[in-house]
Amino acid sequence: MVAQESQRLHIVFFPLMAAGHMIPILDMAKVFATHHVKATIVTTPYNAPTFTRPLESYKNIGPPIDVEVIPFDTKEAGFPEGVENFEQFTSDEMTLRFLKAIDVLQESLEKVIEKYKPNCLVADMLFPFATDVAAKFNIPRLVFHGTNYFSQCLMDSLIKYEPYKQVLSDEEEFVVPHFPHEIKFKPSQLHTSMRGLGDKQINDEWMNIFVRAKDAEERSFGFIINSFYELEPDYAEYYKKVMGRRAWHIGPVSLCNHGKEAKFQRGKDSSINEHECLEWLDAKKPRSVVYISFGSLAEVSTLQLQEIAMGLEASNQDFIWVVRRNNYGNGEKEKNEWLPQEFEKRMEGKGLIIWGWAPQVLILDHEAIGAFVTHCGWNSTLESVSCGVPMVTWPVFAEQFYNEKLVTEILKIGVGVGAKQCNRVVEGTVKREDIKEAIRKVMVGEEALEIRNRAKKMKELAIRAFEDGGSSYSNLQSLINELSSYNA
Ligand code: UDP
Secondary structure, three states: OOOOHHHOOEEEEEOOOOHHHHHHHHHHHHHHHHOOOEEEEEEOHHHHHHHHHHHHHHOOOOOOOEEEEOOOOOOOOOOOOOOOOHHHOOOHHHHHHHHHHHHHHHHHHHHHHHHHOOOEEEEEOOOOHHHHHHHHOOOOEEEEOOOOHHHHHHHHHHHHHOHHHOOOOOOOOEEOOOOOOOOEEOHHHOOOOOOOOOOHHHHHHHHHHHHHHHHHHHOOOEEEEOOOHHHOHHHHHHHHHOOOOOEEEOOOHHHHOOHHHHHHOOOOOOOOOHHHHHHHHHOOOOOOEEEEEOOOOOEEOHHHHHHHHHHHHHHOOEEEEEEOOOOOOOOOOOHHHHOOOOHHHHOOOOEEEEEOOOOHHHHHOOOOEEEEEEOOOHHHHHHHHHOOOOEEEOOOOOOHHHHHHHHHHHOOOEEEOOOOOOOOEEOOOOOHHHHHHHHHHHHOOHHHHHHHHHHHHHHHHHHHHHOOOOHHHHHHHHHHHHHHHOOO
16 A cells, blocks of 8 residues: 555665766665655755656656755865766865865755655765764664675775785785685785875875764664675675674665666766667677676776777677776777777677767666676676676776675676776776686686576576565565654
């Protein structure tokens, strides 16, 4: 039975201003809305279209979701007007300045909560003030990290035991202590600030942000995770039992997008027409195309782009390659400066370059896709899992090196390309031969077949978890029940 509007549970979502956080939050809002929960998303002017555009077509197929736009003055922090998203930053210094400026949003958030009197606030980990706002109005605050259980558990162990201090060089491996699986890392795969390297002031500022976020997390109602139990059961348990956290996994939330239109319209406006993209894919044999993308933030140097082009050509596989214009100016306009001579001519019909933003889920979900060369952002990884697509893992920064371990060593649904350095810029260290080899390993031969079968099984488990009666579905139900009885 559908609840009366006045009795309906109402959740306000406040996502971080980055595609990798806004996209899953929009999906999450849709998931709650289809369970008769009223959902309102709070965002700033520059970021509003990320929600309002897809919601324009969604309103014809799903329950209404509101978007509340609050002003965001970043001028005082030294940014020109309209700089409101992580994709606009080119350095740690800018990111830190932005994260400090975010505090000014507290007042506007309070006004939104006062106006709507919702039952719960779901806010990103990097908004520590959200816990105080929720407390002021006596509602629970849930924390959204944008990642999985595994990475958060790994981070917890690294911080607690500092095993990277026990090795003598950046390239010497250490084992993650007291962990369900034997996972080895090199210090070079961890962020420099974690290891206390680099600029001291920047490290201290990161540390402050981290400590504030952790303190706010500890005072929160719990955590909401875009993952599913069967994907990482040991770590769902570790999170609760070892880390002592209350958490609800309700994913993969991208599975809420049924139909081509919803799969097409995610994040930004696509740089390719839906029909053109599908026509190209429809003409290909099942599992014959490699999809390659580095997400919304990672930068790829000219040298690396050249190696990728050559590696793709040498792999002799059909491909869709997403090239985002980045701070190196490596977009379509400059392609003559970096794309190997006559590359496009040679690859005609074999390769499709999407200059800008791709309809990723629509592509991954197409039967022609055989592998995904991914930077291991959590959304991309989980979307690949949900579509049963094996991966070539190429982590770049943030927690992506952790996600790689989950994919290659625990789930065994991908192979690593050999990325070594945790840095937002892919500098050109991965050579064409390695790219070719990794692609061929997941596309051709006996091992590829085994990987594909495991990926297929994981897709089935993902769908089952998300469906009525599945583990994520039941978790969502129990969260809704808990929120309904809070303050009742
Ligand atoms: N994405 C997309 N088209 C693109 C690039 C990215 O739709 O051309 C989406 C992708 O499907 C995912 C999100 O943007 O949902 C990127 O998040 P992820 O965590 O994978 O990486 P990040 O961009 O945060 O590094």
